[in-house]
Amino acid sequence: KAGVTQTPRYLIKTRGQQVTLSCSPISGHRSVSWYQQTPGQGLQFLFEYFSETQRNKGNFPGRFSGRQFSNSRSEMNVSTLELGDSALYLCASSLGGFGETQYFGPGTRLLVL
Amino acid sequence: DQQVKQNSPSLSVQEGRISILNCDYTNSMFDYFLWYKKYPAEGPTFLISISSIKDKNEDGRFTVFLNKSAKHLSLHIVPSQPGDSAVYFCAASSGTDKLIFGTGTRLQVFP
Numbered sequence: 001k002a003g004v005t006q007t008p009r010y011l012i013k014t015r016g017q018q019v020t021l022s023c024s025p026i027s028g029h030r031s032v033s034w035y036q037q038t039p040g041q042g043l044q045f046l047f048e049y050f051s052e053t054q055r056n057k058g059n060f061p062g063r064f065s066g067r068q069f070s071n072s073r074s075e076m077n078v079s080t081l082e083l084g085d086s087a088l089y090l091c092a093s094s095l096g097g098f099g100e101t102q103y104f105g106p107g108t109r110l111l112v113l
Numbered sequence: 114d115q116q117v118k119q120n121s122p123s124l125s126v127q128e129g130r131i132s133i134l135n136c137d138y139t140n141s142m143f144d145y146f147l148w149y150k151k152y153p154a155e156g157p158t159f160l161i162s163i164s165s166i167k168d169k170n171e172d173g174r175f176t177v178f179l180n181k182s183a184k185h186l187s188l189h190i191v192p193s194q195p196g197d198s199a200v201y202f203c204a205a206s207s208g209t210d211k212l213i214f215g216t217g218t219r220l221q222v223f224p
Contacts, residue, residue: 006156042202043214045211048211101147101162104149105156
C-alpha cells in the first residue's frame, strides 16, 4: 500500500506570497492532519480534516487554512507569507478514529525569503 | 503552554548500551501515548504506543513505560544500534482530541 505523499517537497517563496501544499493520504484513510515543524518547537498541530470537514484546529492564525476533498486528499494554504512561516510542513493520515496511529508523509520544506 | 515536554534535546549513547528517552506531560486527561522516530528529510514514523490502562508495552528492542502518577513516560531501546540515531518525538492524546507532540530528543548512537 502506498504511503502518504506530499507535494511539492521543497518550496521557496517570498514574503507576502501565498502557497498551497498538497497531501495524499494512504488509501482508505479518511483523516488527514497537518503539522508545522520548526527547530526547537517540535510538531505544532495545525488542523485535522475528516470526511471533508475540519474536525480539530490548532492555535495558528487564520492565514493558515486547509480543505479536504471527497477522495480524502487534502490541501493546506498559507496566505500572506511571513519569514517565520519557514518550516517543514508534515501531513499525516489515519483511518479516522481519535487517537489512532498517524502515518506521516515526508513533508514539504518551505523557505520564505 | 507545552503539554508534552521532552526536556533533553539530545542524547548520546554507545552502541550496545541502553538508550532512555524521557517525556513528561501535564494533562491528566491524556490516555494514549505514542513514540515516533524521525530521520532527516523524512516524515516521522510510528514506533510504539501505550494506552493509559497499561504501564508497559514492549516491541522487540523498544519498551515504553508509563508512570501515570508522575505523568511521565520513557522509551527504552536495548541494545542501541547506530541505525537508531534519529530524533524521537513523544506524543499524547485524550479520547477525542488531537495528538500533542513534544519537541523531540535527538539520539546519537556511536560505535
